[in-house]
Amino acid sequence: MKRTVPLLIVLMVNVPVVKAADTMIFPAKNGNITFNHKHHTDLLKECKNCHDKTPGRIANFGKDYAHKTCKGCHEVRGTGPTRCGLCHRK
Template identity: 70%
Template sequence: MKRLLATLALTLFAAGTAFAADTLTFPARNGNVTFPHKMHQELLKDCKSCHEKGPGKIEGFGKDFAHKTCKGCHEQMKKGPTRCGECHKK
């Protein structure tokens, strides 16, 4: 768990630059999660949809955030993955 959190923190720190990575990969025990960041930027057009304080690290980001916020948005928009295996790939 500590390794996962350290990896997530490092990944988010690297993504917090002005030119965020096109795709981010988050390691998870039940399969890595690949996040198409650029696609979300182009679709949502407002960083504050996910980043409350603007571009950069998402405060409190982790499994609980993703399962509530990301999945909730996908359900609300009726678009995007909502089942475990749709995000987690082994």
């Protein structure tokens, strides 16, 4: 028991609480959006580019967020989909 508690503390500090799936699918009326989270994390390296404060669920995530933040980032960087049919797939 004396060794168990310190071991659990070390594990809790060094293991991320939540790990997002490599690929996520967001349902939408005009076609589902497939989002490659791993590609974006490998490319951007900084969670704060998309997430409010810490990794995890994005507050106010939805159509307006995606159209402003995701599409806006793609336009600024000159890469990634910026037209409806490139994200929304039936």
